[in-house]
Amino acid sequence: MNSSTDMSEKLALESAQRTLDIEIQALETLKARLGRPFAQAVEMLLACEGRAVVTGLGKSGHVARKIAATLASTGTPAFFMHGAEAIHGDLGMITSNDVLIAISYSGTAPELVAVLTYARRMGLPFIAISGHPESELAQAADLHLDVQVEQEACPLNLAPTASTTATMALGDALAVACLEARGFNAEDFARSHPGGALGRRLLTRVRDLMRWGRSLPTVRPDTPIPSALEEMSRKGMGMVIIQDAQGRPTGIFTDGDLRRLLVSRGDVRQLPVSVGMSPNPRTISPDMLAAEAAKHMHDGRLSQMIVVDESGLLLGALHMHDLLAAKIL
Template sequence: MHTLPQMTPQALRLSASRTFTTEIQALQALQGRIDASFDNTVQAILACSGRVVVTGIGKSGHIARKIAATLASTGTPAFFMHAAEAIHGDLGMLTGQDILLAISYSGSAQELITIISVAKRMGTRIIAITGHPDSELAHNADIALDAAVSQEACPLNLAPTASTTAALVLGDAIAVACLEARGFNQEDFARSHPGGALGRRLLTSVSDIMRSGAALPCVSPNTLIPDALTEMSSKGMGMTIVVDPAHHPVGIFTDGDLRRMIAQHGDIRTLPVSAGMSLHPRAIDARAPAIEAATIMDANKLNQMLVLDTDGLLLGALHMHDLLAAKVI
C-alpha cells in the first residue's frame, strides 16, 4: 500500500504562501506590460457590431468560459466557443462581424490555429491572449496581448497556475475597462441578473408586488368600528384604507389606531372609523422601485403603505411582508 508523505501545518501554509507570492508577482509583472495593445483591444470590442466569441481549450478553455461570462454580464455581448467543438461544427457560431478572443498560453494549440485560419478568411477580427508573443497564434492575430509569466506556482513548473491567473485577470481588466467606457451602471447590471438579489431589488416595481382589487381592505368614513375590524381581519394587512366615494384615500385605520381609540373612548362599537383613523397616510407611485418603498417604510417605521396613481386614486397597498416575500429586502 502506497504511503502518502506527511506535511506539517507549517509546511502546508508555506506552500500556500509560495503559491500566493508566485501568482502575485506574475500579476505585478503583467500590470507593468499593459500597453497600446490593451487600449486597442478595448477600442476594438467597443466598436464591434457583433459579439465577442471567446475560445480556448484545456485550462485556457475554462478561463475563456469565465471571461465570456464576465463580458456578457457587464454589457459586452459575448459567448464561449469550445475550440475542439468549433472545428467540428460550432464554428458556425462565428460571423465576420464578431471578434474572436483566442486564449492559449503556448499560442500553438492546433485547434486554435485551425479556427483562426477560418476566422481570418471570414474577416473576423482576432485578439490573442498568449504567453508567447512570437507564437503562431500571436503572429496571426490582429492584436496580441502578452500574458507571459516567469514561472508557474506548480513546483514542477508544469500545471497552469500563475499563467491561468494572469489570463483570467487580463480578461477581467478588459471587461471592466469596457464596462467603464460604456457607462454601465447598477440598473444595467440588474437587467442582466434578474434572478439575483440586486436584480430583484432594482427591477421589481411597486406594481409588481402590491395588493389590489378585492385583496385591498377598504371602508367608507362612516363605517362603524366593528365592521371596519371585520374588513381588516379578512384582508390580513393589519389595517383598512378609508376612501371617499371617488375612491380617493382620506385616511388609514390600523391596529395602532384601534388601541388608541380603546384607550381614549373605552367602548368604541358605535363610533365610525373616521373618529380614529390616521390622516394623510404615506403613499407611493405604482411605477416606483419596490426598494424605494422599503426604504421609506423602514425610515418611518411603517408596516403598510398605499399605492396611488398620478391623480391620487387608490391603486393598491403594500405590506412589509410583501417586500420580504418578494425578496426585495
C-alpha cells in the same frame, strides 16, 4: 499538537505563500507589460456590433468561459465557444459582426489554429491571448495580448497556475475597461442579474409587489367599525383604507387605531370607521423602487404604505411582508 503536525502546517503555509508570491509577481509583470495592444483590444470590443466569441481548450478553456461570462455581465455581449466543439459544428454560432478572442498559452493548439483559419475566411477581427508572442496563433492574430509568466506556481513548472491567473486577470481588465468606456452603471448590471440581490433591489418597483384590486382592504368613511374589522381580517394587511367617493384614500384604520379608540370611547360598535382612523396617510408612487419604499417604511416605523397615482387616486398598498417575501429586505 505534536512536532510532525507543526511541521506539516509550516510546510503547507510556506507552499501557499510561495504560490501566491509567484502569482503576484506574474500579475505585476503583466501590469508593467500592458500597452497599446490592450487599448486596441478594448477599442475593437467597443466597436463590435455582434458578440465577443471567447474560445479555448483545457485550462485555457475554463478561463475563456469565465472571461466570456464577465464580459457578458458587464455590458459587452459575449459567449464561450469550446475550441474542440468549434471545429465540429459550433463555428456556425459565429456571425460576421463578431470579434473572436482565442486563448492558448502555448499558442499552438491545432483546434484554435483551425478556428483562426475560419475567422480569417469570414474577415473577423481576431484577438489572441497567449504566453508566446512568436507562436502561430499570436503571429496570425490582429492583436496579441501577452500573458507570458516567468514560472508557474507548480513546482514542476507544468500545471497552468500563474499563467491562468494572469490570463483571467487580463480578461477582467478588458471587461472593466469596456464597462467604464460604455458608462455601464449599477442599474445596467442589475438588468443582467435580475435573479440576484442587486437585481432585485435595483429593478423591483412598488408596482411589482403592491396588492391591488380585490386584495385591497377598503371601506367608506361611514362604514361601521365592526364591518371595517371584518374587511381587515379578510384581506390580511393589518389595516383598512378609508376611501372617498372619488377613489382617494382619506385615512387608514389599523389595530393600533382600534386600541386607542377602545380606550377613549369604550363601546365602538356603532361608530363609523372615520371616527377612529388616522387621517392623511403617507403614500408612495407605484414607480418608486421597492428598496426605497422599504427605507421609508423603516424610517417611519410603518408596516404598510398606500400607493396612489399622480392625481392621488388609490392604486394599491404595500406591506412589509411583501418586501420580505421578495427578498428586498
